[in-house]
Amino acid sequence: MTTVPLPTSGPIRDTIEARPESDNYLTHTRGVLSWIFTLDHKRIGVMYMWSVLGSFLLGGIFALLVRTELLTPGPTITEDANTYNQWFTLHGAIMVFLVIIPSIPAALGNIILPIMLGAKDVAFPRLNLFSYYLWVCGAVLCVLSLAMGGFDTGWTFYTPYSTTTTAGGVIPVLTAAFILGFSSIFTGLNFVVTVHKLRPPGMTWFKMPLFLWALYATAIIQVLATPVLGITLLLLIVERTVNIGIFNPTMGGDPVLYQHFFWFYSHPAVYIMILPAMGIISEIIAINSHRSIFGYRFIAFSSIAIAMFSFIVWGHHMFTSGQSALMNTLFSAISFSVAIPSAVKVFNWVATLYKGAVSLTTPMWYALAFLFLFTIGGLTGLPLATLSTDVHLHDTYYVVAHFHYVMMGSALIAMVGGLHHWWPKIFGRMYDERLGTVACWIIFIGFNVTFFTQFMLGSQGMPRRYYDYQPEYQVYHVISTIGSYIMAFGFTLTAVSLFGSFFNGRKAPANPWGGRSLEWQCASPPPFDNFAKTPRVGDCYDFSVVHWDEKTGGYWVDESAEQKGSHA
């Protein structure tokens, strides 16, 4: 390989236009090594995406095992309560640490953030690749821990159970979560610097698409909160291996201290999951309504508000744990503050549909599903933040249903919506939209059948993490399990529609939905280094200059009209 000396003067050669038309980031270099050692944010993002989707399949299988076991009271498919305990622990740990936390920022964010921003890559491409391999190490260790005896602690690793259980895989999985934490920190760091430093001229803070605001807010939480989890898990490992009493009362420790440490990270982690999802929803709703997002600044600031409030509400996980009444009261009061920016966002999204031109594309159906599910997920948070009702509902299926509505019904549905939204951009192929929409509906119905039942199950008193239960709860469990099968079918259809696009999907136009943000200005799939020249930043939510083009089957942006227009 010969190195071409960089031109020292004169205009930079427009490398992208010099390449053949078929050249893009997927075909620019070839061979396995070109992927393993790639520094391209899009390729790293794609590798993240496949890894996360693989983990989602694994976590989903454990979810189905859990649901199937709960079809009947007593043994159903396993005689051993320990096996069941390992299933739900694995389901939780995989879904939280390997799927939802990295899904939107690390997978979709990596691919989209630099292009949307108008940059050629993230600020630290090597760090980006390193954080992916950290993720791989963590994931491998997590799976290895299964072979080393598994773990039955629940994904929360509450002490002293986690420091005294005899399951052999506890230390490997704690190490895995520790490593995954660093992967998450590095991604966050990279995004913060990228957003601060790599914005092209004209891309002021308030010109940024809301997805970038959301990713930025998320990245701040990742950088600030995740180290606390790392230290906590390290302390747990120290206690387990060399018996230094930090959390175990028989050695002079305090188990409630662990809960404080754990939730100091894990509550903000909930917003690491939901904030980028909200960003995706802002994009999908604005683009498919083809009108400016309603209350841009309120949405942007509510992201930052949520990120800040998220650090001071962790105690609401501990209302029954022996925390003082005063602490409970304060945490209850502060917890309600999160409801306000969340409500503001929902109202703004609904208002964005008003007087729009709504196209019911597959991603839009996911966004509408999100609105429905997130509203339920958010509102059912109210009885949990309220002191007296939380005492009854805490640690029951009501809580399980609530956080599934938020983490799965909202964060994951938004991730799947985002996947549909940017799939044509990422792979240059259109999927079957009819099949995609039908799959969305089936997932939506299955989801509600599965989890709405669990609200009733929980408020009727069914505790969570139960292998066996009283017969009077069975009818709810059966309905819930049927719902989970419907959902599994829906996700299979989604996979068929997306993978089908590789075989019979038509070539995607640069701008299939009529978007204005910068990623829709470059080809689908994007060229190797995104932009030939510094992109011109317009108003990313002004759709009046977007026109349908029958020939390409996509939209085009009339830039001259915009320049003449009065949009400043």
Added chain:
Amino acid sequence: MLTSLQSINLAATKALALAASAQAGQAGPTPPTFWMPKGASTIAPGVDHTLDVINWICYFFFALVVVLTAVFAVKYRHRKGERFGSDHPHHNTPLELFWTIVPTILVIGIFVVGFRSYLDIYTAPKNAFDIKVTAQKWAWSFQYPNGAQSDDLYVPAGKPVRLVLRSSDVLHSLYIPDFRVKRDIVPGRYTYAWFQCDYPTGMPGKDVRDPNAKTVEGALDAAQAHALFCTEYCGTGHSKMNRYVYVLDEASFNQWMVDQSQWIDKIPEEELYFKAGPKIFGRCVQCHSLDGSNGIGPSWKGIVDRVKAYPFVGEGKKYATYQDYIRTSILAPGDYVVPPYANAMPTFKGQLNDKAIDAVIGYMEHLDEFDPKTGKYLKADAAK
């Protein structure tokens, strides 16, 4: 907004009071609803009422969001060939302030309603009757002031009861859904829960619990008794830590307490193993079997012979007799753990007295006289 909330609050309280007086003829727990199980404690109506207030607010906002979304999505759907306009509002500051302030006022209202009913839950009356509760993997033990002990919880009706909770191993949580009471039990510290139930449930029938049953079945007039769960994950037997709460009128409760404290003393020595043995085994069944199948601990089948064969039992060894070893295993289980079993057993020190331990050893010695599946005493029928 706050005042309207309060008026909802008031109206609902009145309605509740009316309902209560209507039911005065047949006083009893509030019936189960779509959301809540029956409410049998004095705090239950307050909690249910709080949930009702919140739920109605939720129904309203849910309907608002879903209806508006559906209407807008249909009314403003894009028609083919239609140009995208720019004649729509970008923002509207008064409107946005309005929908920021209204939720703020509402959540403050919800907080206040929840805080008020929480104070009732949190603060036990001074004259409360204390019952000590020990949670361990995976059993409950309830200890009464006169020294009586039970595996199910018995409480007097019409009297505030304070539970003094402690754990001998990991985190547990005591939860009685019908009373809306829940409290984590943290090793290394005492926690408290209290409730008052005014409606007696009556006593369970005699010998209804099958000592070998894997779950607590609803045989004990479950419609009346109140379920008691462990709600903090504690391992293998977590979902088996469920028991019942029986509420007795004060006279029967006092009588029950006396009987319960003396039950083992009243049994003659020669009847000890078949009268007390199976009853005590009910506390061991989560981990030990009678039929030779492996549990978390070793099966009791043939245990006496196996213990005799252990290298540390015998003359001049650590334990002179097998009785010694079994006794130590009950009181200090970690002293000699036999592989492959883990050191998982909690101590029963202070819960089983000498006579009870004699009963357990006698039961182990005479296991062939019991049905290995049900644990029933086989000679009882023969004697008849």
